[in-house]
Amino acid sequence: MLQITLVTHSTTYTEATALANTLQSILGPSTNIVSINPYPKFTDSFRVDLETIVPLDNPSAIIHQAIDIADQIVSPWLTYYDNDLEKIELIYNETENTQKRHPAFKAIKWAQITY
Numbered sequence: 001m002l003q004i005t006l007v008t009h010s011t012t013y014t015e016a017t018a019l020a021n022t023l024q025s026i027l028g029p030s031t032n033i034v035s036i037n038p039y040p041k042f043t044d045s046f047r048v049d050l051e052t053i054v055p056l057d058n059p060s061a062i063i064h065q066a067i068d069i070a071d072q073i074v075s076p077w078l079t080y081y082d083n084d085l086e087k088i089e090l091i092y093n094e095t096e097n098t099q100k101r102h103p104a105f106k107a108i109k110w111a112q113i114t115y
Contacts, residue, residue: 002066004031004050007039007110015107016046022104026072027052045109054115059086066090066113074108075099089114 004023010016013036020033031052039045054065063081070077070090075098080089092111100106 001115002052002054002062002069003112003114004052004069005112005114006048006050006108007042008046008048008107009044009109010046010107011044013038013046016048019104019107020048020050022102023048023050023073026102027069030054042109062086062115063088066115070111070113072101073111074101074105077111077113087115 006019006023008016008019010019016036020036024031024033027050031050034049034051036046036048039047052069054062056062066088067079067090070092074092077090077092080091081087090113092108094109100108
């Protein structure tokens with residue numbers, strides 16, 4: 001299972017929920033919304049947690065799918081990979097060079113994908 005965490009610029013729960021629903025529809029039926037909560041570090045921000053099911057039998061496929069999912073949302077991402085533990089972590093920080101793949105994703109200021 002890939003864990004997807006986003007921190008948003010959203011000012012209301014409704015906006016954060018709309019973003020989560022858009023992500024869920026783009027990433028497909030194997031993606032579930034886990035939680036949507038205010039993010040205390042930033043005013044007018046929410047933390048959105050999702051998870052998506054990936055095949056567990058092929059580490060290379062998991063890595064490829066994590067990168068593919070990340071690229072469907074925003075770009076660029078920092079990638080951390082531990083071959084011994086077969087763990088991957090992708091981190092996104094909003095910058096002036098950010099590419100957002102959908103208008104709704106303008107609300108994303110930070111994201112993390114982990115396996």
